[in-house]
Amino acid sequence: MTGRRRTRSTFLPGPLTRHARNGVLSAGTVVACASLLAGCGVVPGTTGDAGDGTITVMTWAPQGTKATNKPGMPAFAQAYARSINAAGGINGRKLNVLTCNDHNDSVDAAKCARRAAKENAVAVVGSYSQYADSFFPSLEGAGIPYIGGYGITNAEFTSPLSYPVNGGQPALLAGLGSALADCGPVTLIRPDTIAGDQLPPLLDSGLKAGGHRASTDQRAAEDATEYDGQAERALRTTTRGAADDGCVVPALGDRNGTFMDSFRRTREDYPEVRTATVLGSVDQTVIDATGGASGPYEGSYITGWYPVASDPRWDGMKRVIREQAFGDNRIDPADAGVQTTWIAYTVFRQIVESLGDGEVSADTVAEALDDGLEVGTGGLTPTLRWRFQDKLAAVGFPRLVNAHVTLQVVRDGRLVSARKGFVDTTKTLQDADVNY
Numbered sequence: 001m002t003g004r005r006r007t008r009s010t011f012l013p014g015p016l017t018r019h020a021r022n023g024v025l026s027a028g029t030v031v032a033c034a035s036l037l038a039g040c041g042v043v044p045g046t047t048g049d050a051g052d053g054t055i056t057v058m059t060w061a062p063q064g065t066k067a068t069n070k071p072g073m074p075a076f077a078q079a080y081a082r083s084i085n086a087a088g089g090i091n092g093r094k095l096n097v098l099t100c101n102d103h104n105d106s107v108d109a110a111k112c113a114r115r116a117a118k119e120n121a122v123a124v125v126g127s128y129s130q131y132a133d134s135f136f137p138s139l140e141g142a143g144i145p146y147i148g149g150y151g152i153t154n155a156e157f158t159s160p161l162s163y164p165v166n167g168g169q170p171a172l173l174a175g176l177g178s179a180l181a182d183c184g185p186v187t188l189i190r191p192d193t194i195a196g197d198q199l200p201p202l203l204d205s206g207l208k209a210g211g212h213r214a215s216t217d218q219r220a221a222e223d224a225t226e227y228d229g230q231a232e233r234a235l236r237t238t239t240r241g242a243a244d245d246g247c248v249v250p251a252l253g254d255r256n257g258t259f260m261d262s263f264r265r266t267r268e269d270y271p272e273v274r275t276a277t278v279l280g281s282v283d284q285t286v287i288d289a290t291g292g293a294s295g296p297y298e299g300s301y302i303t304g305w306y307p308v309a310s311d312p313r314w315d316g317m318k319r320v321i322r323e324q325a326f327g328d329n330r331i332d333p334a335d336a337g338v339q340t341t342w343i344a345y346t347v348f349r350q351i352v353e354s355l356g357d358g359e360v361s362a363d364t365v366a367e368a369l370d371d372g373l374e375v376g377t378g379g380l381t382p383t384l385r386w387r388f389q390d391k392l393a394a395v396g397f398p399r400l401v402n403a404h405v406t407l408q409v410v411r412d413g414r415l416v417s418a419r420k421g422f423v424d425t426t427k428t429l430q431d432a433d434v435n436y
Contacts, residue, residue: 060100066255075101079325115139126341148344157397166305172278175405177206184244191222205432292413306382311336
């Protein structure tokens with residue numbers, strides 16, 4: 001097999017140049033070849049097309065599961081491709097978007113990655129999966145860059161082939177912790193999963209920055225149908241002997257609404273407490289469904305990666321939805337997954353444009369990024385540029401290049417900006433007590 005990018009491992013012990021990484025055999029290659037069998041005789045992604053000028057990429061996300069679902073991400077990716085192709089493609093090349101359902105399952109996540117390699121994808125763009133340890137070996141073995149993952153796993157901020165567009169859960173929780181420094185006791189309710197294990201020290205880094213003691217870490221099943229016991233325990237913890245109102249922070253993804261149903265029933269027997277969470281666990285549709293201004297989120301702080309959905313900087317994304325996916329109720333412009341997919345494809349388009357009439361392959365896409373390509377997102381993020389070791393490498397996040405978050409609040413049932421502009425959580429994360 002020739003012409004492929006070889007990487008070391010998901011974790012970087014020190015700076016690696018592109019030339020040092022070339023020719024280094026990844027353990028993921030063995031996994032990819034074993035799964036593709038005879039497919040290893042044809043190098044996936046070296047041309048990026050089938051000889052007709054088409055660029056193939058993949059977007060994956062879980063759909064139809066009992067836990068977190070992000071159907072809007074692959075649906076929007078296909079709408080984006082229709083929009084691009086209707087305008088003549090990128091540099092005259094058509095865009096072919098493959099989609100895959102990882103079913104919130106490690107085996108299926110690996111299958112999606114192997115399919116991306118088998119079908120000559122030059123990148124995986126704007127995707128969501130919590131099983132990075134399953135899919136990254138195959139992507140690294142095939143040299144396929146992962147652009148604009150949702151930011152749910154640690155590996156997205158460590159793999160040399162990952163190019164995240166946001167600060168993921170680390171930035172959201174660090175920013176939220178800083179905003180809650182004036183609370184009484186804080187309790188975090190989070191999934192009892194490997195991904196969930198990463199959350200408490202990140203929230204605590206923000207609380208510590210504001211002079212607050214650490215939160216109470218409360219685990220919960222991510223696919224439960226009710227959380228009455230969890231809600232009661234959280235209320236006891238945050239109201240016991242506190243001079244200031246306590247704060248309950250659910251971070252359960254799609255199960256946040258289920259938790260808040262239990263919380264709303266239980267809180268009547270306890271003193272007043274505040275709630276706060278991160279975007280992705282709550283959006284405007286969830287706030288509406290739980291009672292709007294009279295619901296449990298009224299007054300809640302919510303941190304996000306991007307400006308609020310009503311901001312005019314989203315007009316381009318909304319135009320694509322209106323023209324190419326009108327009536328597709330899977331695609332919500334206020335969903336953080338859909339927004340991330342838009343930004344990821346904005347990045348990918350600029351990469352391809354930077355290559356001009358040259359070859360578009362997994363290798364050339366990654367090389368363009370590794371060589372310092374700066375990408376603008378119309379003000380939805382700071383200008384993005386990826387290095388092998390960035391400012392947060394010392395705390396285990398060498399690929400985290402955008403630690404900016406926005407602080408939002410629910411007022412009169414609407415999610416609005418609580419503070420103008422972005423909050424940079426880089427310093428907070430640098431001081432975080434994380435051990436990955």
